[in-house]
Amino acid sequence: MRIRISLLLKKSKSKNSGKCPVYARCVMDGRRIELSTSILVDVDNWDKTRQEIAGSSHEVRILNNRLLKFVSGIYDIYNQLEAGRDDFDIYTIKEKITGTSSKDYFIELFESVVDSIEKKLGKGYSKGTLKHYKTSLTRLKDFVKEFYFRKDIEIKKVDYTFLSAFDIYLKSKHNIGTNTVWGYHRHVKKVLNDAVSMGLIVRNPYENFKVKRGDANRDFLTLKEIKKIEKKRIQIDRLVIVRDVFVFACYTGLSYSDIAKLSYHHIHKGDDGEDWIIIDRNKTKNRCRIPLLPNALKILRKYKDYAWSESQGLLLPVRSNQKMNAYLKELATICGIKKNLSMHVARHSFATSVTLSNGIPIETVSKMLGHNSLKTTQVYARIVDKKISDDMKELKAIL
Template sequence: MKSNQKLSLLFWLFKAKATKKDGKAPLYVRMTIDGEEDLISLSRKVDPQFWDTENKKVTDNSVEGKKTNKKMAEVRVDLERHFAVLQSQYSNITPLMLKNVYNGLPALAKRNEVKEPEEKIPTLLEALQTFIDRFEKMVEKKHRSKYTLTHWKTTRKKVEAFLIFQYKAVDIDLQDIKYAFAEKFYDYMTLEVDKPLVEVTAKKHIKKVRQILGACVRYEFLAKNPFVDFNCSGGERDVEPLEMEQVQAIYRKEFTIPRLIEVRDAFIFQCFTGFAYQDVYALTADNIINVGNTGERWLIKERGKTSVSEMVPILPIVEEIIDKYKNHPRCLKDNCLLPINSNTRYNGYLKEISDICGITIEQLNNKELGTHKARHTFADIMLNNGVPIEDVSRMLGHKSIRTTQRYCRVRKNRISESVNKVKTILFTSEGELRQVS
């Protein structure tokens, strides 16, 4: 019956609960067994300026400080002793059982027989995991994108690796996170790893952590967000849209391989709808809506990434592609509008297509042709053919026009046309400034 479980004890200061009167915060010990946790209050308070975060002890040499350090040592010995006894009696021990016997109760006493701690405060990785678990449920309900979920899981992995690299720790208490954490995390991702990240990608990971810390402030786990002053903007990578000549080259190219034909058609579909890969992948005939008295056909869908609806009138070239695949075996079997490959295969086939069409990587700003370039190409086509940015933003399903502005690349001929309109208003054909009437 002897248990082989391991006990981990961590003393921490609940700084968010510091009193205004003297600034002191309550001291707790966190017990962890097989990933399950519980708290015990030491019924002592410590001034945060005298708390050694790294070594988990009080640095104040006063009588009170020494008593607190002694109390922590006694609690550790008591808990380890009780745990050893429980190991000889039970095959599976929980933190609640250890807490019970520490408080003089039967090991299997129910929780309502025990005074609960003030509140269970998560660590950083626990807070991240809680968010990810909730996000997974939203993905299951198709309220969020599984690709965005993948990004969140990547952020968590990078935080884990950073904690080991920087602090030789597997986790960190929220109260121990300072502004310097963000700076060091950024340096780690851009300088220390084998494959350094570019600025914009590193900042996106920090922005996600800042979002989690912001939620912790709202839940009153933290008094303030330590990352609030870290600048997560800047360094945005420009995604150059395709030139119309390149779009036409891809559209008009005669392919003989079915997989390339299907990917070419899907990419052209994206170029003239602005839908992102995950949204095209999820399109069904139900997303085609007849709008207005004329019954104009539109594609309307809630974006997987933002849950904002994107709505686009179906252009002739898009209608042609939809009609082409309406009886495709894959579309009939899976009830989808187009036979879309996995994102990895899609991008791989696009590289083949760009090579066949003579579109070089130099022409693409040293970036391979990818699915997201179609979305930028759509915005470029619309904006430079007189469609107002507000309408383009709505079609793209953006929450803010500021996001759409990153897609803008106003061409010289559009500027010339706009200025020529002003020119005819202000000047005569001879170049004379018109008389104000």
């Protein structure tokens, strides 16, 4: 049984001055604690590799000596406990250093999860995921401060009552929708699962507290509406480009971020002799294999020699997401489409009107969309079923 100690900068606890506290991370028997050294450092001055403050000034040497003494103090306590006869664990060491009984705090653990996600960006986690976790952490901090009048709460006190109060707080205080609330709970549940894995709690309180997820509002275009936009004569060049990118998304199911990075090396000849898009999704890193429909291929050929695309090595001249969505509103007006167009709508339209409604198996659609689970794709199948039901009701009314 050995202890491993490393020094790290806690960016999630940065102060108004911009400086961040240095923490000592101690790991023993698969369990971990983090102890504040009470030393603040500018991010640019921290040497992550050497685990010390960069520089050679008198002040830097003093601070680095303090860090060494802090780590040595932990090892001293560990060695004393190791030499004794009584059993001890990582939390015993924490008690000795802090002079308090061993308590594990929830927000502190949540912050460590956020730190971990930040370090894994591009390796299973996206910037969007990190942003969502940080928002959940902010909501949680505000809740604990307002309802418990403190900055943190012991993990063992996060129970059914806590989760119920947090749920009500989100819905009433912030007037947040059902699915957004579900997203916050999903993050909290994940952190509590980590707490169970670390042996900090025995059971996750979400075993008894259930959160309902509402049906997402997934607007989509009918095939007739897609054709209407596709064939519309437009005189404004910027809207022509935006229209083409949007229609391309309708025929491929690719998201905005995936189309924005689409380049020549994503196009491959399949065993069937046809052109395919093979690309790893930005969001999930799942590989999508999409046979190119003639309509989509026609758009790619149109922009083959387009100066901007050629210089960037990209296939389509994609504007910023903000501009795309703003221009799509103009496009909707020009085309007489009363739906709120967005790049998400294009992806939803591919799933519903282009594929599922035309008999493409849901398993195939799920693969092309790069979904992690078939359950995600089944949402679109339910939408198609509802459309069929509504159409049949209209027919019954006529008959």
